[in-house]
Amino acid sequence: MGSVTRIVVQRLLLGILTLLVVSIVIFTAVNLLPGDFAQAVLGQGATEEAIRSIRRDLGLDQNIVLRYLDWLGGVVRGDLGVSFAQMNFQSNMGGGEMKTVAAQIAPRFGNTMFLAGVTAMIAVPLSITLGVLAALYRNSAFDKGANLFTLSSISSPEFFLAYVLILFLAVIYPVLPSLSNIYEGMGFGERLEKTLLPALTLTLVVTAHMMRMTRAAIIQLLSSPYIEMARLKGISPMRVIVRHALPNALAPIINVIALNLAYLITGVVVVEVVFVYPGIGQLFVDAVKIRDIPVVQAACLIFAGAYILLNLTADIMSILSNPRLRHPK
Amino acid sequence: MTNMSRRGLLRTGAAASVLAATGLPLRAQGKRGGRLRVGMNGANTSDSWDARTHSDIFMISAAQGAVFDNLTEIAPDGSLRGELAESWEASEDAKTWTFTLRRGVTFHNGKSFGADDVIESLQLHVAEDSKSAAKPIVAAITEMKKLGEHQVQFTLNAGNADFPYLMSDYHLLIYPAGQLDEALSKGIGTGLYRAEAFEPGVRFVGKRVDSHYKDGNFGWFDEIEYIAINDGTARMNALMTGQVDAINRIDFKTEALLKANPNVRILEVTGNQHYTFPMLTDVSPFDQVHVRKALKYGINRQEMVDKILLGHGQVGNDTPIGPANQYYNADMEQLAYDPDKAKFHLKQAGIDRLNIDLSASNAAFNGAIDAAQLYQASAGAGGIEINLVQEPADGYWSNVWLKKPFCAAYWSGRATEDWMFSSAYEAGVPWNDSHWDDARFQELLIAARAELDSDTRRGQYYEMQEILRDRGGVIVPMFANFVGALSTKVGTPETVGNLWQMDNARMAERWWMN
Numbered sequence: 146m147g148s149v150t151r152i153v154v155q156r157l158l159l160g161i162l163t164l165l166v167v168s169i170v171i172f173t174a175v176n177l178l179p180g181d182f183a184q185a186v187l188g189q190g191a192t193e194e195a196i197r198s199i200r201r202d203l204g205l206d207q208n209i210v211l212r213y214l215d216w217l218g219g220v221v222r223g224d225l226g227v228s229f230a231q232m233n234f235q236s237n238m239g240g241g242e243m244k245t246v247a248a249q250i251a252p253r254f255g256n257t258m259f260l261a262g263v264t265a266m267i268a269v270p271l272s273i274t275l276g277v278l279a280a281l282y283r284n285s286a287f288d289k290g291a292n293l294f295t296l297s298s299i300s301s302p303e304f305f306l307a308y309v310l311i312l313f314l315a316v317i318y319p320v321l322p323s324l325s326n327i328y329e330g331m332g333f334g335e336r337l338e339k340t341l342l343p344a345l346t347l348t349l350v351v352t353a354h355m356m357r358m359t360r361a362a363i364i365q366l367l368s369s370p371y372i373e374m375a376r377l378k379g380i381s382p383m384r385v386i387v388r389h390a391l392p393n394a395l396a397p398i399i400n401v402i403a404l405n406l407a408y409l410i411t412g413v414v415v416v417e418v419v420f421v422y423p424g425i426g427q428l429f430v431d432a433v434k435i436r437d438i439p440v441v442q443a444a445c446l447i448f449a450g451a452y453i454l455l456n457l458t459a460d461i462m463s464i465l466s467n468p469r470l471r472h473p474k
Numbered sequence: 475m476t477n478m479s480r481r482g483l484l485r486t487g488a489a490a491s492v493l494a495a496t497g498l499p500l501r502a503q504g505k506r507g508g509r510l511r512v513g514m515n516g517a518n519t520s521d522s523w524d525a526r527t528h529s530d531i532f533m534i535s536a537a538q539g540a541v542f543d544n545l546t547e548i549a550p551d552g553s554l555r556g557e558l559a560e561s562w563e564a565s566e567d568a569k570t571w572t573f574t575l576r577r578g579v580t581f582h583n584g585k586s587f588g589a590d591d592v593i594e595s596l597q598l599h600v601a602e603d604s605k606s607a608a609k610p611i612v613a614a615i616t617e618m619k620k621l622g623e624h625q626v627q628f629t630l631n632a633g634n635a636d637f638p639y640l641m642s643d644y645h646l647l648i649y650p651a652g653q654l655d656e657a658l659s660k661g662i663g664t665g666l667y668r669a670e671a672f673e674p675g676v677r678f679v680g681k682r683v684d685s686h687y688k689d690g691n692f693g694w695f696d697e698i699e700y701i702a703i704n705d706g707t708a709r710m711n712a713l714m715t716g717q718v719d720a721i722n723r724i725d726f727k728t729e730a731l732l733k734a735n736p737n738v739r740i741l742e743v744t745g746n747q748h749y750t751f752p753m754l755t756d757v758s759p760f761d762q763v764h765v766r767k768a769l770k771y772g773i774n775r776q777e778m779v780d781k782i783l784l785g786h787g788q789v790g791n792d793t794p795i796g797p798a799n800q801y802y803n804a805d806m807e808q809l810a811y812d813p814d815k816a817k818f819h820l821k822q823a824g825i826d827r828l829n830i831d832l833s834a835s836n837a838a839f840n841g842a843i844d845a846a847q848l849y850q851a852s853a854g855a856g857g858i859e860i861n862l863v864q865e866p867a868d869g870y871w872s873n874v875w876l877k878k879p880f881c882a883a884y885w886s887g888r889a890t891e892d893w894m895f896s897s898a899y900e901a902g903v904p905w906n907d908s909h910w911d912d913a914r915f916q917e918l919l920i921a922a923r924a925e926l927d928s929d930t931r932r933g934q935y936y937e938m939q940e941i942l943r944d945r946g947g948v949i950v951p952m953f954a955n956f957v958g959a960l961s962t963k964v965g966t967p968e969t970v971g972n973l974w975q976m977d978n979a980r981m982a983e984r985w986w987m988n
Binding site: 315 | 513518519520605671673675676677701702703704705707708711712714715716717718866868869871872
C-alpha cells in the first residue's frame with residue numbers, strides 16, 4: 146500500500162507543476178489575443194480616455210510579468226481574485242459588494258458537475274453493458290449494430306446530436322424540455338428532468354469510446370489460457386466474460402472512463418450553449434470574449450485540475466484492480 | 475384646456491391628459507393573470523440592478539421594463555407621458571423645468587416616493603468617477619431643487635426642449651433615497667413587478683405588486699420570468715417547443731420556419747437602429763462635397779435591405795433620424811442608386827476614377843462585410859473603385875471606427891433628434907464619426923435644442939435632415955427592424971413601441987395572456 150501513497154504524493158506534486166505551467170501558458174495566450182478587457186467592454190463607446198481609465202483601475206497598464214506574479218501570489222493564498230467585469234462595476238459605482246471569482250464560478254461549476262454526474266450515471270453502465278454484450282456476441286448483427294450506432298454518434302458534431310434529440314424528444318414527441326435553464330432552489334426531480342436532454346446528448350458522445358475499449362479489452366483476454374480453462378470447465382460464455390475476463394480488463398476500461406469523465410467537465414461548452422445550461426463552459430466562453438483574465442485563469446485551473454485528478458484516480462484504480470501491482474514482489 | 479396653444483402643449487406635461495380627454499382608444503384592453511416567460515439575449519454574469527451599467531435588452535427589460543420607473547416614459551406611439559412625474563413645466567427659455575411628482579407611490583420595501591428619491595437617484599450619475607452613459611444628461615443640470623415633497627425643479631446650463639424626454643432614458647431609474655446600496659443590490663423600485671429572483675446572466679423572476687398606480691392600464695401578468703438565452707438557435711428552439719412565450723432577435727434565415735408554426739407570430743417594427751458607412755469629412759478626398767455625393771449615388775440601398783436584412787428593414791436617406799423619432803422627415807425625397815449621377819459628381823470634383831479604401835468587419839454590424847462587397851460592386855458602375863479592407867472584429871471600435879477615413883458602423887438610434895445629433899453630428903463631440911462640422915447645421919442644432927414651439931422645431935429638424943442627405947458625411951443605407959417572435963397565447967396592443975426591441979423593453983407592462 147505504501148507504493149500507492151508514494152505515487153499519489155508524487156503525482157500530486159507533478160500536478161501542481163502542471164497547473165503552474167498551464168496558468169503561464171493561458172495568461173500569455175489571453176494577453177496575445179488582440180484587444181483587451183477595456184476595449185471589449187467599451188465596444189463602440191471606447192474613447193481613449195475611457196480605455197485609459199479602465200486600464201488604470203484594473204491595473205492593466207502594468208507589466209505583464211508583474212500582473213502574473215500578482216495573480217499567482219493571490220492563488221497561492223487561496224484567493225482567485227475578482228473578475229475584471231466586477232471590478233469595473235465597482236469602480237463605476239464607487240461602493241457595494243464585490244463577487245469574487247470563486248463565488249462566481251462555484252454555482253456554475255456545481256451545475257457542470259451535476260450534468261457530468263447525470264451523464265456518467267447513464268453512460269458508464271450503458272457502455273460497459275454494451276461492450277460486454279458486443280464482446281459476447283462479437284461479429285454478430287448486434288455487435289455491428291452497436292458499433293455502427295455509437296461510432297456514428299461520436300462522429301457527428303455535438304450540436305447536431307443535440308438538435309436531433311431536441312427534434313425527437315422535444316418537438317415531435319414532447320416528453321423532455323429543450324431548455325435546461327436550471328437554477329438554485331429548483332427541486333431535484335425538476336432539475337433532473339431539465340438535465341436529461343443535455344445528459345443524453347453527452348451520453349451519445351462518450352459512449353462509443355468506452356464501449357469499444359470494453360469490447361476490445363475483453364476480446365483480447367478471451368484468447369488467454371485461463372479463459373480457455375474456464376470454458377473447458379463448462380461455464381456459460383456470459384459468466385466467463387463477467388466473472389473471469391472483465392475483472393482483468395478493468396484497468397484499460399477505467400482509464401478510458403476517467404478520460405471521458407474529464408471530457409464531460411471540460412468539453413461541454415457547445416452542449417451548454419444549445420440547451421442554455423448555466424454551467425462553467427458558458428461562463429468560460431463569455432470570459433474569453435471580454436478577456437476577463439481572472440475568470441479565464443480560474444476556469445482553466447479547474448479544467449486542468451479535473452484532468453490531473455481524474456487521471457490520477459484512473460491510475461490508482463488500475464493499481465487497486467490489479468493484484469500484481471497491489472502486492473509488488 | 476381647449477385654448478392651449480401648441481407651444482403650451484409641448485411645454486407642459488398636460489399633453490397626456492389632453493389626448494386622453496379626446497377619447498382616443500389609446501390601447502387594446504388587457505387581461506390580468508398568467509405568467510410570461512421571455513427568452514432574451516444580452517445577459518451577462520456581471521449584470522446588476524445598477525442602471526448606470528445597463529446597455530442591453532435583458533437588463534433594460536428587467537429594470538426599466540419591470541422593477542423600476544423613470545420620471546417620464548415614451549409611449550408606443552412615440553409621444554411622451556408621465557411615469558413617476560405627473561406633469562412638468564418649462565420656463566420660456568427651456569432652462570428651468572419643474573416636475574410635479576405622483577403622490578401615493580411606494581417602493582417595494584414600503585418607503586414612500588418623493589422628491590428626495592429623484593434628486594438622489596439622478597446624482598448617482600454624476601458621482602465622481604461615474605462612467606454612466608447618462609452622465610452628460612445629468613451633468614447638464616446645474617441645480618436640483620426640492621420645491622416640496624412632490625415637486626422638483628431642475629435648472630439646466632442651457633435651454634433644452636427635450637429635457638423631459640431625456641428623463642425617460644433607461645439609465646435614469648428612480649431608486650429609494652437613503653437606501654441606494656440596498657436598492658442597487660436587491661432591486662427595489664416602484665415598478666409593477668417586485669424582483670423575486672435574479673441570477674445575473676441566467677434569469678430574472680418578477681412578481682406583480684398588489685396595487686400600483688398603473689393598475690387597470692398596465693401590468694397584466696401575475697408573474698414574469700426572463701431567461702437569458704444568448705444563442706439565437708436556442709432561443710428559437712425554446713419558443714418552438716413552448717418553453718418560453720416570447721423571444722427577441724430572431725435569425726432572419728429561419729424566419730420562414732417560425733412563420734410555419736401556427737402557434738407563433740412575428741413581431742416586427744422599424745425603429746431608429748441604423749447601419750452606416752461614415753467617412754471623415756476633413757480627410758481628402760471626402761472633404762469634397764462632390765465626392766460625398768458620388769458615394770451617395772453609388773450605393774444601392776434597396777439591394778442592401780433585400781440582401782443584408784432579407785427585407786427586414788427600410789432604406790436610409792443618410793440621416794440618423796428614423797421612424798421612431800418625432801420629427802422624422804418621411805416625405806423627404808429618397809436618394810436612389812444612380813451610377814450616372816455618381817460619375818457626374820466625380821467629374822465635378824475633377825476626378826476620373828476614384829480609388830478609396832473601405833474598412834469593414836462584421837463587428838460593425840451583422841453582414842457588414844457582405845454589405846461592403848455589395849457597395850463595392852454597385853459603386854464600380856459609377857466609376858468608384860472601393861478597395862475593401864477586412865478588419866479584425868476584436869478591437870474594431872477602438873482601432874478602426876473614428877480612425878479610418880471610411881468604414882462601417884452602426885447606431886442604435888436615440889429617442890430624440892437632438893440627442894442623436896449631439897451624440898454623433900455636433901461639431902467636436904467625441905463620437906462624431908464623420909468629423910461633421912457644417913455652419914448651418916450647427917446653427918440649427920443649437921437653435922432647435924431650446925426651441926419650445928413644435929412647428930418651428932419641425933422645420934429646423936427637417937432642414938437638418940436635408941442637409942445631411944445632400945452633403946453629410948455618413949452614408950446610412952438602411953434602418954434595421956427589430957424582429958421578435960411570440961406565442962399566439964400572448965396578446966399585444968395595436969401599437970407596439972419601436973424605439974427599442976420588445977415594445978421598448980416594456981412587455982411585462984404592456985402585454986398580456988389571451
